[in-house]
Amino acid sequence: MTPQLDYPAIHAIFSRLREAEAEPQGELDHTNAFTLLVAVALSAQATDKGVNRATRDLFPIADTPEKMLALGEEGLIEHIKTIGLFRNKAKNVIKLCQRLIDVYGGEVPSSRAALVSLPGVGRKTANVVLNMWFRLPAQAVDTHIFRLGNRSGICPGKDEAAVERAIEDNIPAEFQQHAHHWMILHGRYICVARKPKCGICPIRDWCLYEEKT
C-alpha cells in the first residue's frame, strides 16, 4: 500500500490547495439542513450535477419533511428517476422524513449516532452533514477521497475507516475543516479516476503516484 506522506509534504499540499481556493464549497445545491441531508443521500453513486438537476424542481416544493411526505414516494420518484438507484433512494427519503417528524421534531439532528439511525444515511452521509452544516470536525470518505488518499499518500488506508483515521491523524488542525472539500474538488477535477491529470496537478511535487504512461 502507498505509504503515508510525512508532515512537511502534507503541509505543503494543503497550503497549495488553500492557495488555489481559500474557501472551498460543496457543489450540492441546498437551502437548509433538510435539503442538504436529502441532497447528500441522493448523491450516492451519482454525480452532484445530476442531483442538482433533479432537485432544482424538487426542493422549491419540498424543502421540509412534511412537504416531502405530501409528495409521496411516487411523486418523489417522478423528480429523481434520472438519478441512479432512484427506487431505493425514494423509499429511504420518505421513511427518513417520517422518522425526522416522529423522533426529531422535524429537525435534522446534529449527532452522528442520530443521523446514522436515519434510513439511507450511513457514516459518509452523516459526516458530510456534520462537516458542512454543523461545522463539526467530521471527515467523510467518499470515492474521490479514497482514491486520492491512496494514490497520493495524503491519507492512505485499506478501507474507508482507515482513511478517515489517516485524515484525523495526519492532516494539521489548521486544514481539518476544509480538507474534505479541497480533496473532493481535487479528486473530481484533477486526480480523476480514469486518467489523472498529472500534467496540470498543483501538488504533483509531493505526490507518490507514478503515472503509468
Added chain:
DNA sequence: ATCCCGAGGG
C-alpha cells in the same frame, strides 16, 4: 459479497 441503477465520458 451483492444488489440497487440512470447519466455522462472516453
Added chain:
DNA sequence: CCCTCTGGAT
C-alpha cells in the same frame, strides 16, 4: 462498449 459518479442495506 466499459467505467465512474461525494453509498447504504441486506
